[in-house]
Each structure stands twice: as C-alpha cells, then as structure tokens.
Amino acid sequence: MSDARNAILQRLRQGQAQQAKPVEVPLRSPSQVSLEDFCEHLQNAHAQVIHCRPSDWLSTVVQRLASHGTSLACGRSAEGQQLHQAALEQGLNVCWYDEQLDKQQLFDQVDVGFSVAQAGLAATGSLVVETGPDEPRMLSLVPPLSIVLLRRSTLLADFNAYVQQRGDAAMPTNLLLISGPSKTADIQQTLAYGAHGPKELWVLLVNDVEEPA
Amino acid sequence: MTVQNYDPALMAAQVDNDEKAFADLRQRHFKARAKLSLENEQLRGSFLGATDFLQAKRRAVFEDTSELEHLRDRGEAIRQQSLAQLPDLLETLEKNLTANGIQVHWAETAEQACAHVHSILAANNARTVVKGKSMVSEEIELNHYLEKQGIECLESDMGEYLVQLAKEMPSHIIMPAIHKTTAQIARLMHSRAERSDGQPVPYTEDVDELIGNARAILRDKFASADAGISGVNMAIANTGTLCLVENEGNGRMSTTAPPIHIAITGIEKVVADLADVPDLLSLLTRSATGQHISTYFNMISSPRKTGELDGPEQVHLVLVDNGRSRMFNHPQLKPTLQCIRCGACMNHCPVYARIGGHAYGSTYPGPIGQVVTPQMQGLDKQGELVSACTLNGACGEACPVRIPLPKLIRELRHEANSTAPASELDIPGKGSQRHLGEAVVWKGWALAHQYGPVYRSMTWALSRGRSLMPHRLGAWTATRTMPMPAEKSLHELAKAAGIQQQPSGVEDPS
Ligand code: SF4
Numbered sequence: 001m002s003d004a005r006n007a008i009l010q011r012l013r014q015g016q017a018q019q020a021k022p023v024e025v026p027l028r029s030p031s032q033v034s035l036e037d038f039c040e041h042l043q044n045a046h047a048q049v050i051h052c053r054p055s056d057w058l059s060t061v062v063q064r065l066a067s068h069g070t071s072l073a074c075g076r077s078a079e080g081q082q083l084h085q086a087a088l089e090q091g092l093n094v095c096w097y098d099e100q101l102d103k104q105q106l107f108d109q110v111d112v113g114f115s116v117a118q119a120g121l122a123a124t125g126s127l128v129v130e131t132g133p134d135e136p137r138m139l140s141l142v143p144p145l146s147i148v149l150l151r152r153s154t155l156l157a158d159f160n161a162y163v164q165q166r167g168d169a170a171m172p173t174n175l176l177l178i179s180g181p182s183k184t185a186d187i188q189q190t191l192a193y194g195a196h197g198p199k200e201l202w203v204l205l206v207n208d209v210e211e212p213a
Numbered sequence: 214m215t216v217q218n219y220d221p222a223l224m225a226a227q228v229d230n231d232e233k234a235f236a237d238l239r240q241r242h243f244k245a246r247a248k249l250s251l252e253n254e255q256l257r258g259s260f261l262g263a264t265d266f267l268q269a270k271r272r273a274v275f276e277d278t279s280e281l282e283h284l285r286d287r288g289e290a291i292r293q294q295s296l297a298q299l300p301d302l303l304e305t306l307e308k309n310l311t312a313n314g315i316q317v318h319w320a321e322t323a324e325q326a327c328a329h330v331h332s333i334l335a336a337n338n339a340r341t342v343v344k345g346k347s348m349v350s351e352e353i354e355l356n357h358y359l360e361k362q363g364i365e366c367l368e369s370d371m372g373e374y375l376v377q378l379a380k381e382m383p384s385h386i387i388m389p390a391i392h393k394t395t396a397q398i399a400r401l402m403h404s405r406a407e408r409s410d411g412q413p414v415p416y417t418e419d420v421d422e423l424i425g426n427a428r429a430i431l432r433d434k435f436a437s438a439d440a441g442i443s444g445v446n447m448a449i450a451n452t453g454t455l456c457l458v459e460n461e462g463n464g465r466m467s468t469t470a471p472p473i474h475i476a477i478t479g480i481e482k483v484v485a486d487l488a489d490v491p492d493l494l495s496l497l498t499r500s501a502t503g504q505h506i507s508t509y510f511n512m513i514s515s516p517r518k519t520g521e522l523d524g525p526e527q528v529h530l531v532l533v534d535n536g537r538s539r540m541f542n543h544p545q546l547k548p549t550l551q552c553i554r555c556g557a558c559m560n561h562c563p564v565y566a567r568i569g570g571h572a573y574g575s576t577y578p579g580p581i582g583q584v585v586t587p588q589m590q591g592l593d594k595q596g597e598l599v600s601a602c603t604l605n606g607a608c609g610e611a612c613p614v615r616i617p618l619p620k621l622i623r624e625l626r627h628e629a630n631s632t633a634p635a636s637e638l639d640i641p642g643k644g645s646q647r648h649l650g651e652a653v654v655w656k657g658w659a660l661a662h663q664y665g666p667v668y669r670s671m672t673w674a675l676s677r678g679r680s681l682m683p684h685r686l687g688a689w690t691a692t693r694t695m696p697m698p699a700e701k702s703l704h705e706l707a708k709a710a711g712i713q714q715q716p717s718g719v720e721d722p723s
Contacts (some may be wrong), residue, residue: 004534005319008480011538011638012300015547022293025286027492041505097522103470107436124495124506133520137469141462159491159506166487171452173518174469177510182462184424185502186372186388188259188395189266192424195371196431197462197509 030157034122038155039205041125045180046193047201057206058086061114061147064202065092070111070145073097077134079116079149097136106142113143113198117150117178119165123158126179127203130172137174146198148178152207219416225404228379231397235381238571243597250572256392260569263391267560270503271611288496289615292551295484299541302450302483303532309453313515315528323353326533330355330442330475331362333529337473339364339439343431345467346370346459347444348386348554349477349533351576352589355442366442369431369463371424378405384570386577387501387556392569395420402426409433431463441467441525445478446553447493448530451486453514455530458497460508468513474525476513480532481541481550493553496613500557536589542638545624549584551614558608558618564601573598580608580618587625593642596629672702 039049052060061083065072071093074080087094095101095110115135117127127148131137140146156162159177182197193199238246250256275281295302307317318333320326326349334342342359344350344366356377359366368377372389376382379401383389390398395418402423403416407430414426435441443464447456455476457464468474484490498504517524540549559565559579570578575586575595583602587595599622608618629646661668675698684695701709 002319004321004325007321008319008532008534008538009300009303011534012303012480012541014638015538015542016297016300019297019547022297023290024294025283025290027287028280028283045508099522103523104436107432126506126510131521131524133518133522136522137465138523141465141469159494160488163487163491171454171487171512171514173513173515173521173524175454175512175514176465177506178508179506179510180508182460182508184371184461186370186375186390186461187398187420187423188393189263189388190395190420192421194428195424195461195463196369196428196435196466 027160030161031123033155033157035152035155038120038122038125041123042180042201042203045125045201046183047125047180047203049203049205051205051207053210054206054208057149057204058082061204062086062090062092065112066090068112068145071095071109072112072114073101073106073110073139073143074114075134075136075139077116080114080134083114097139106138110143112145112147113139113141115140115146115148117148118154119162120150120155121158121162121177122155124177124179126159126177128162129176129178131174131176132172137176140176140178141197144194144198145200145202146178146181147202147204149204149206152205152209221403221416224400224416227397228401228404231401232380235379235571239382239574243572243574243601246572246574247568247601250568255394256569257567259392259394260566263385263388264560264562264566267388267502267556271500271557271560272503274499274503274505284492284496285613285615287492288553288613289551291484291489291493292553292614293548295489296481296541296547296550298485299481299483302485303480305450305485306448306453306483309450310530311453313453315453315455315515315530318529318531319534320531321534323533323535326353326477326531326535327355327358329529329531330477331359331364333473333475333527334359334364334440335362337440337527339473341434341438342366342440342442343369343434343438343463343467343471344373345441345443345457345464346373346389347442347477348576349444349479350442351383352535353477353533355477367431367434367438369434369467370459371427371461371463374427374431375401378402382571382576384578385556385559386554386581392571395423398423406430432466435463435466435470438467438471440473440475441469441471442475442477443468445476445482445530446497447490448478448483449485449487449490449512450483454487455513455528456490456494457511457513458494458507458509459511460502460504462509465509465511468511469524472525473527473529474513474516475529475531477531477533480534480537481552497553497555500555500611500613539638539640540588543588543640546584546588546621546640548616549581549588549621551616552581552585553614554581555613557611557613558616561607561611563605563607564603568601573601580622581616584618584621584625587629587642588640591642591645592625592629592640593645596625596642596646599625599629669702669704672698672704676700676702676705 074084119128181201182195183193184195318329356366368374375390384392399418446458498507516528565579583598634643661671679698
C-alpha cells in the first residue's frame with residue numbers, strides 16, 4: 001500500500017513547514033570505568049559474577065558444572081570450542097549448538113548455554129553480545145542457566161562509550177545488552193526470576209588485565 | 214484463601230464475576246466508570262500501592278538531580294530533533310531496513326495495520342502467534358482482528374498474558390496487570406490456564422510458582438508458534454535497526470524462536486542514529502521501573518543470515534500512523550509525539566492513582582492517555598477524558614522527555630470548546646464539547662473584565678442579589694457548597710475605606 005506511505009509522508013512534510021529548529025544538548029562527559037559498579041549492578045540483578053583468569057576459566061566452569069550434573073550447549077566461537085573440549089574431557093554432557101540440535105531439543109533438553117560477550121558496560125552491569133554464526137541468539141536465552149564470558153579488558157564505562165567505540169561498524173543480526181537473568185514483577189510488584197528465559201546468569205569475568213592471555 | 218476452603222467451582226465463579234464486572238465497566242460512560250472505580254476499595258489499594266512503589270523506585274534511581282535534569286534536556290532534544298526530521302528519517306529507515314532484508318509496510322489506519330499483519334500471516338499459512346508486549350497492537354486491537362480470522366494470538370508478557378486470560382484490558386502501559394491482587398491471579402491461573410497436556414495448573418498463591426506455571430505453558434508456545442509479533446521501543450534510521458526493551462525475555466523469544474517476526478510501531482518512534490539510543494534507553498528504564506537498565510535490550514537489524522543457526526527467516530515492520538501525522542500538524546499538540554511510553558506520568562498522577570487505568574476506557578490511560586486518546590479517536594468520543602485532570606503538574610515534572618502534559622491537556626480543553634473543525638488536519642470532534650450556555654457565560658465574564666462599568670454593575674448585582682443565588686448548581690455542587698458573594702464588593706469596601714488610587718503602574722480598566 002504505497003498510497004498509505006505517500007499520504008503519511010505528505011502530511012508529515014506539511015507539518016514540517018511550521019516548526020522551529022530544536023536545540024542540541026551535548027552528551028555529559030563519560031564516567032570512570034568502575035569494576036566495582038559493574039559487579040555490584042550484576043549482583044543486584046541476581047547474577048553471579050565469577051572472577052577467574054585466562055589460565056583457569058575453563059577448569060572453573062567445568063568444575064562448577066560437574067557438580068550441577070547438567071547438559072551444556074556451546075557455539076563455535078573460539079572459547080565455545082575450548083569449553084566443549086574441556087567439558088568432553090571431564091565427561092560432562094555437552095553438545096554443539098548446530099544444525100543437528102533442533103529447536104524442541106534446545107527448549108527441552110539443554111540446561112546450560114555458553115556465550116561470549118564482546119564488551120561489558122560498567123554503569124549498568126551489562127554484557128554486550130553480538131550474535132552471528134558462532135554466537136547463536138537462543139543460546140543466551142532458552143537454557144535455564146546462561147553463562148557469559150567477559151574479558152576484563154573489554155569493560156567500558158557505559159553504553160555511550162560502546163556506541164562511540166563501534167563507530168560505523170555494521171550492525172550484527174542481533175545486538176544484545178544482557179543485564180541479569182530474566183525476571184518479572186507483573187504479579188503485585190513481587191519480583192520473580194526465570195520469567196521466560198534463564199533463571200540464572202553466571203558472568204565469567206576473566207581478568208586478562210593483570211594476567212594477559 | 215486457605216487450602217481448607219479451597220473450592221474450584223467457587224474460584225471459577227469469582228473469576229467469571231471479575232470478567233463480568235470488567236465487561237460491565239467497559240459499557241459505561243467515563244464518569245460512571247470513574248465513580249465505580251472510586252468505590253472499589255481493593256482496586257484503589259492496588260493502584261495506590263503500585264504507584265507509590267514505582268514513584269519511590271524512580272526517585273531512588275535518579276538520586277543525582279543534576280544528572281537527571283541534564284538527561285531530561287537531552288531526551289527532549291533527541292526526541293524533538295528526531296521529530297523535526299521525521300519524514301526523512303522514515304524514508305531512511307525504510308531504505309536501510311529493506312537493504313538489511315526487513316520488509317516495511319505502511320498503514321494509515323488501525324484497520325490497514327491489522328490487514329497488513331493478517332496478510333503476512335496468511336501468506337505464510339501461520340495459524341499460531343506469540344506476541345511480545347506492544348501497546349500499538351492494543352491500540353489497533355490486533356488480537357480481536359486476528360481472532361475473527363481464526364488466528365490464535367497469545368500474549369506472552371506475564372502481565373499481558375494474565376490480562377488476556379481474564380478477558381480484560383491492560384490497566385497500565387508498563388505493568389498491565391497492576392490492578393490484580395496475587396489472590397485474584399492465583400484463582401485466575403487455576404481456573405483458566407491450561408497446560409500443554411490439557412490439565413489445569415495446580416492452585417497456588419506463591420508468586421514464584423505462579424510464574425513457573427505460566428513459564429512452562431508459554432515456553433511450549435514459543436517453541437511451536439508459527440510467528441511472533443512484537444512492539445518497538447525505538448527504530449534507528451541510519452542502521453535500519455529495531456530496538457526492544459524488556460525484562461522477561463518474552464520479547465527476545467517472540468522475535469527469535471518463530472520463523473516469522475512481525476514488529477509493529479507508531480511512526481513517531483524513529484531516531485536518527487545509534488548515538489541517540491543510550492540516553493533515551495537510560496531515561497526510559499529509570500523513569501518506568503526505576504531500573505538502571507532493563508534485563509534485556511535487544512537490537513534487531515536483520516533476519517537470519519546465511520550460516521546463522523537461529524532467528525526468523527522473515528522480519529517485517531508495520532509502520533502505523535493512526536492519527537499521528539495529524540498530531541504532527543498541530544503546533545501546540547505536536548510534543549505528544551515525543552513520548553517514549555515510560556508510564557511515569559501515570560505513576561505520578563493523583564487522578565490515575567485513584568480511579569485506576571480501566572476507568573479511562575482507552576488503551577493509554579493516565580495523562581499521556583488523556584492527551585493521545587482524544588487526538589486519535591476524536592474529542593466527540595473521548596473529549597471527556599481531558600476533564601479528569603487537576604492541572605497539578607506532577608506528570609509534566611516526571612516526564613523524561615519534558616512533554617508539557619498539563620499544557621497539552623489545557624490545549625485540548627480549549628480545542629474541545631472552540632468552533633467546529635476547518636480542515637481534515639484538525640482534531641476530529643473539535644468543538645464537540647462546546648455548550649452555548651457555557652460559551653455565553655464566559656463571553657459575559659470576559660466582557661465584564663474588559664469594561665469597568667459592566668464589571669461594577671455585575672458585582673453590584675451579585676452582592677445585592679446574593680440571597681437569590683441558587684443553592685445547587687449541577688455537578689459543581691454535588692461535592693461542594695455553593696460559593697456566596699460578599700455583601701459588598703472589594704471595590705466598594707476600598708472606596709469606603711478611602712482608598713481611591715490604584716497603585717502606580719496598574720491601570721484602571723475603565
Ligand atoms: S508522556 Fe512522558 S511520562 Fe508519560 S509515558 Fe510518555 S514519556 Fe513517559
């Protein structure tokens with residue numbers, strides 16, 4: 001219905017004629033990158049922050065998962081492949097998120113999804129996840145436990161800082177900010193976690209600043 | 214209710230009664246709805262509790278007032294700049310979305326928008342739809358339309374799901390089931406929710422269990438639905454991106470799991486650039502629920518690409534006008550379109566807190582509803598809404614993008630009482646609330662204040678004839694006593710006291 005399009009645009013152009021020029025208000029100067037704020041926000045949002053190093057993050061996750069006795073799915077990112085390998089070696093129940101895994105299986109049988117964040121935002125305790133072939137969209141959404149790895153060196157002050165850093169880079173299919181496990185307060189303002197997505201979020205904070213990988 | 218007097222038949226009857234009460238309310242006139250709501254103690258408790266809670270949360274998250282005011286300046290500027298370039302931004306958005314593989318559809322009316330959605334679904338043989346939260350889909354009554362075409366459209370936001378189960382309407386734009394108590398929801402879930410095996414869910418008043426039950430039902434639907442429908446919080450023109458704000462994950466589910474995603478938005482939601490987004494997002498979540506950020510912020514820029522393992526194969530955007538381009542042409546009412554639908558104005562409105570969302574009888578309640586609804590549906594149909602305001606100004610002070618809501622409400626009162634519309638760009642029903650008697654009284658009042666002799670005769674007549682004044686004056690004296698003119702006017706008293714001269718600088722109107 002291009003008629004609708006033209007009619008709408010024409011009415012808008014007519015309305016544009018009588019308008020004053022709006023003012024511009026600059027951005028406020030950015031805040032400091034605060035690791036404490038980042039962790040505090042995530043913890044307040046009911047996420048677990050797990051501090052680890054490049055040399056021990058794999059063993060940390062695998063050990064924690066071993067006591068969980070659950071099934072894990074990994075994407076084909078470099079870290080996903082490392083974790084898949086380590087989990088196999090430990091005899092954990094692990095699978096690839098690939099064409100073999102159908103949607104129903106993902107909903108019914110996978111307990112843990114592993115994802116990698118491209119950046120962290122200190123001011124809000126957010127993880128920036130860019131989805132793509134190696135970073136599927138549903139891996140951080142459908143399994144009841146979501147584990148997201150973040151390198152300490154990629155922590156930024158806030159969302160504005162991330163936008164500046166991106167510049168004109170092309171947008172991924174899905175750019176996500178994740179700031180906790182899924183939740184709702186729709187029943188008489190009482191907070192409940194695990195509304196539709198993950199009930200738990202583990203943030204693997206890999207300190208690659210003091211111990212470069 | 215304790216387990217001892219647990220009676221499923223009684224519960225079902227209570228749930229049916231709630232539904233009947235709502236249907237009955239819907240039929241009534243605005244004033245009757247407001248009165249009924251005011252008489253409902255439980256409802257008043259729910260709304261006062263919720264608005265107090267949300268106000269306190271917002272206050273706590275904006276502890277630095279200088280930061281808040283700066284952010285509001287920026288929010289207002291970004292929204293005004295976006296609107297200033299609206300037609301160009303919409304064209305850029307369309308171009309970039311199309312280049313990204315997202316199909317764009319334009320709708321002038323609610324009917325056209327519903328028809329677009331239906332034809333996309335029909336072309337793909339989609340029978341089951343899950344829906345994320347979308348106020349525009351409520352505005353165009355999409356569920357109703359699709360139902361008539363035999364398409365099941367399931368709300369997946371927890372609040373919306375409960376409201377749909379109860380066969381009611383949302384009573385708040387952010388917290389749709391704000392009017393219901395946990396006990397009511399417990400009865401509702403047990404009587405009406407159905408698990409995928411066809412069984413009812415067990416009765417519980419535990420919120421975690423209630424959410425767990427709804428979660429299980431809805432996850433089955435996400436996995437199997439033919440299509441997902443969502444709203445849009447912001448659309449970015451330069452990148453061709455649709456942004457969604459949410460806590461529950463149902464928005465991500467609806468836009469990721471089914472093979473088709475249809476997004477619906479009003480044409481005003483577009484911004485130029487990604488750089489416009491962070492501060493608006495911050496204002497939105499902080500003003501709405503007092504959160505620094507929502508759990509998820511989801512920016513969608515394309516359907517599934519080759520090599521990707523999930524996400525919909527088709528993404529569509531339906532751009533809905535439904536009166537917005539007309540608002541755009543009204544010099545005073547245009548700021549209506551700055552709204553980012555945070556709900557702070559209703560959380561701070563003393564009238565909303567007392568009469569509740571359903572009394573307004575419109576998709577958008579509270580101050581923004583009073584401003585938007587008459588402009589969409591006409592002052593003849595919804596003009597009464599603008600009377601439900603004390604002009605106390607709380608909404609305007611809370612609004613994160615500085616929409617002068619009280620001024621807009623006053624302007625609409627003026628429009629409702631001015632003469633009939635002159636062009637198709639006027640608000641429908643303009644002048645419909647004009648009454649000859651009232652117009653004459655005001656005209657006389659204005660004349661009296663323009664001409665000294667008329668004024669003096671008026672006050673003379675009123676003070677001498679005070680015993681003849683009626684004791685009742687329609688609705689005014691239903692809740693107030695009739696004001697009594699003094700025995701002598703101020704002018705007469707001043708004269709008697711020997712004060713002749715007005716202070717310098719003030720001119721005698723005669
Ligand atoms: S009018 Fe302002 S306060 Fe009300 S919903 Fe819109 S943005 Fe929020």
